[in-house]
Amino acid sequence: MNRIIVCMKPVPDPQHWNKVSMDHETQTLKREGIPTIINPLDKHALEAALSIRDAHGGEVLLLSMAPPFVTPTLREGLAMGADRAILLSDPVFAGSDTLATAHILAAGCRWIGEFDLVLCGNMTIDGSTAQVGSQLAELLDLPSVMHVIDLHRKEDHLLRITQKIEHGYVRLEAELPLVISVRKELNKPRYTPFTGILAAESKEINMLSNEELHIDTGLIGLEGSPTKMAGLELRRFKREKERVEGSPEEIVQVLVDKIHRYGII
Amino acid sequence: MNKNDHDGIWVFAEQRNAELHEVTLELLGKARGLAGQNQGKVTAIILGQGIKPLAQTLLNYGADSVLVADNPVLDPYRLIPYSLVFEKLIKEYHPEILLMGATFMGVELAPRVAARVRTGLSAHCVDLKLDKDGKLLQVVPGWGGGVIATIACPDHRPQMATVMPGTMKPLSPEERKGEIKEIEINLPDKDLGPKVLEIKREKAEGLPLEKAEVVVAGGWGVGSREDWKQVEELAGVLGGAVGTTRPPVDEGWAEEGQMIGQSGKTVRPKLYMGIGISGVMHHVVGMDQSEHIITINSDANAEIFETSDVIVVEDFRKILPKLIQKIRERVER
Ligand SMILES: Cc1cc2nc3c(=O)[nH]c(=O)nc-3n(C[C@H](O)[C@H](O)[C@H](O)COP(=O)(O)OP(=O)(O)OC[C@H]3O[C@@H](n4cnc5c(N)ncnc54)[C@H](O)[C@@H]3O)c2cc1C
Ligand SMILES: Nc1ncnc2c1ncn2[C@@H]1O[C@H](COP(=O)(O)O)[C@@H](O)[C@H]1O
Numbered sequence: 192m193n194r195i196i197v198c199m200k201p202v203p204d205p206q207h208w209n210k211v212s213m214d215h216e217t218q219t220l221k222r223e224g225i226p227t228i229i230n231p232l233d234k235h236a237l238e239a240a241l242s243i244r245d246a247h248g249g250e251v252l253l254l255s256m257a258p259p260f261v262t263p264t265l266r267e268g269l270a271m272g273a274d275r276a277i278l279l280s281d282p283v284f285a286g287s288d289t290l291a292t293a294h295i296l297a298a299g300c301r302w303i304g305e306f307d308l309v310l311c312g313n314m315t316i317d318g319s320t321a322q323v324g325s326q327l328a329e330l331l332d333l334p335s336v337m338h339v340i341d342l343h344r345k346e347d348h349l350l351r352i353t354q355k356i357e358h359g360y361v362r363l364e365a366e367l368p369l370v371i372s373v374r375k376e377l378n379k380p381r382y383t384p385f386t387g388i389l390a391a392e393s394k395e396i397n398m399l400s401n402e403e404l405h406i407d408t409g410l411i412g413l414e415g416s417p418t419k420m421a422g423l424e425l426r427r428f429k430r431e432k433e434r435v436e437g438s439p440e441e442i443v444q445v446l447v448d449k450i451h452r453y454g455i456i
Numbered sequence: 457m458n459k460n461d462h463d464g465i466w467v468f469a470e471q472r473n474a475e476l477h478e479v480t481l482e483l484l485g486k487a488r489g490l491a492g493q494n495q496g497k498v499t500a501i502i503l504g505q506g507i508k509p510l511a512q513t514l515l516n517y518g519a520d521s522v523l524v525a526d527n528p529v530l531d532p533y534r535l536i537p538y539s540l541v542f543e544k545l546i547k548e549y550h551p552e553i554l555l556m557g558a559t560f561m562g563v564e565l566a567p568r569v570a571a572r573v574r575t576g577l578s579a580h581c582v583d584l585k586l587d588k589d590g591k592l593l594q595v596v597p598g599w600g601g602g603v604i605a606t607i608a609c610p611d612h613r614p615q616m617a618t619v620m621p622g623t624m625k626p627l628s629p630e631e632r633k634g635e636i637k638e639i640e641i642n643l644p645d646k647d648l649g650p651k652v653l654e655i656k657r658e659k660a661e662g663l664p665l666e667k668a669e670v671v672v673a674g675g676w677g678v679g680s681r682e683d684w685k686q687v688e689e690l691a692g693v694l695g696g697a698v699g700t701t702r703p704p705v706d707e708g709w710a711e712e713g714q715m716i717g718q719s720g721k722t723v724r725p726k727l728y729m730g731i732g733i734s735g736v737m738h739h740v741v742g743m744d745q746s747e748h749i750i751t752i753n754s755d756a757n758a759e760i761f762e763t764s765d766v767i768v769v770e771d772f773r774k775i776l777p778k779l780i781q782k783i784r785e786r787v788e789r
Contacts, residue, residue, distance in 0.1 A: 419609070446775075
């Protein structure tokens with residue numbers, strides 16, 4: 192195995208999600224002031240790629256579709272150990288849904304040419320669709336496996352995979368190349384070594400626009416996305432908030448009465 | 457796919473070992489409701505081997521007809537054969553809507569099918585509606601549930617959605633008649649993707665969270681494995697199930713399958729009790745549809761109180777032992 196692509200999405204840091212507000216005029220989210228991080232599961236995908244490379248040689252490429260301002264986040268992936276990064280960035284990509292995103296990432300994979308394995312996170316934390324991995328595989332006409340919690344290379348072209356399902360797991364054997372989407376049980380992402388941060392500075396980030404990728408614009412961006420946003424709201428949860436006060440005995444009495452009134456006891 | 461000449465609502469009847477996944481019945485209930493609005497037909501699609509007997513169950517829970525693909529190649533579930541069968545069926549019958557559960561299987565299969573037939577798919581829906589033109593509106597939480605988006609798929613068919621288990625209600629089954637149609641499957645036996653070597657399943661123990669009338673959920677504030685027993689005991693005397701936020705799972709006090717919220721289960725019991733839970737969106741989206749919500753938190757400003765009917769600002773250790781005792785006395789009376 193010599194070339195592994197890791198699809199990595201820079202996402203808004205969930206620690207700062209309370210800063211999200213809405214622009215009611217454009218029906219879009221305002222995310223100013225929210226820093227970007229590597230999508231957490233994509234770090235697990237990267238760790239898997241790095242450990243395969245460390246054991247068997249080859250190279251690990253980061254592939255990302257995002258606006259140019261995310262390059263520092265890509266550098267973090269390079270600092271963790273990836274060899275180079277490819278950033279697919281073009282205003283015509285804006286507003287892509289998962290299928291359109293998959294078209295763009297597929298074009299990126301084809302631009303890269305030969306590869307043995309594509310690794311994705313199972314799901315992103317912002318969109319949380321858990322769709323891009325399977326769709327990318329379909330568009331590349333490759334097999335795919337999601338929910339991966341264990342991964343071993345058996346022979347040169349064979350992988351042993353454990354996939355989580357409800358109350359159990361499935362063990363699979365798959366031939367390369369294929370697309371794998373991983374869960375966090377798979378591994379523990381390594382800490383970035385200080386030397387990695389230095390090394391990342393000189394690693395290559397290749398930025399490609401649709402000039403290089405030549406994707407039919409009918410398939411990408413807002414236009415090319417089959418799904419459309421029909422409404423957007425920030426969720427607010429409102430309830431009675433009746434506060435029960437008094438001594439513990441008094442509180443317990445009120446609670447028991449309420450639970451009784453609900454018809455439970 | 458072009459949108460003209462499409463009709464009917466399809467539900468993927470997910471099964472493993474000839475056992476239907478709960479969400480199938482929930483989807484049929486919802487599909488029935490939507491079909492009532494636009495006079496459409498509900499069709500259940502079931503793939504596998506030896507699964508014909510399940511077709512009548514699907515009719516009883518709301519399907520008008522069932523398409524059965526009974527073939528060894530479809531057992532056990534494998535992604536590529538299943539997506540090829542769906543492609544064939546979609547191209548032959550042109551459904552207007554296709555729903556699947558947001559289960560391990562559905563989450564893997566639905567996007568592959570959607571990409572194969574080049575249509576739109578929305579993930580992990582918590583509600584589905586029809587607009588005045590009969591288009592499907594798919595309600596999905598994003599950003600940890602803090603944002604609710606409504607998604608439509610105006611020009612491509614079928615309109616596809618995966619639906620969170622536990623968010624929709626099955627109908628009470630009744631003896632119903634309907635067409636059960638078998639489909640011929642001719643798949644090549646090579647190039648069907650990864651080989652299944654082994655499937656291991658443990659029986660789910662205890663009351664499944666999604667079915668419990670009472671859920672007592674504990675959070676990081678419970679503090680220790682010792683005190684977690686109080687949460688379990690309270691659930692026990694109320695005849696309910698134990699739920700959890702993420703930290704107790706990380707600590708090993710609770711199992712991952714008990715987690716409620718964006719990356720866990722959605723529950724809507726008659727009573728939800730939250731003990732030592734702060735109430736971030738990630739958790740709240742999984743419980744806010746509960747009928748009654750009682751929460752105990754020592755911090756008077758806890759977010760969870762915003763989503764509560766009854767709130768107790770106290771150390772739970774002062775309340776739970778007495779509450780458990782009192783309820784036990786009452787139940788045993
Ligand atoms: C992508 C992503 C997905 C996630 N998905 C989920 C999910 O699906 N479900 C989920 O639950 N979490 C999820 N999380 C984690 C989530 O963000 C929160 O970290 C978690 O829900 C907080 O759990 P908690 O309320 O138990 O803990 P904390 O936030 O630490 O709150 C503990 C509370 O206990 C109270 N307390 C302390 N001592 C006592 C006492 N003696 N008596 C009474 N009260 C006390 C405190 O006042 C505090 O409010 C997710 C996170 C991410 C990033
Ligand atoms: N814009 C993107 N750039 C690179 N990879 C992506 C992008 N969007 C999604 N992915 C990959 O697809 C996985 C699943 O994403 P999602 O379907 O958005 O939940 C992520 O964990 C990434 O590995």
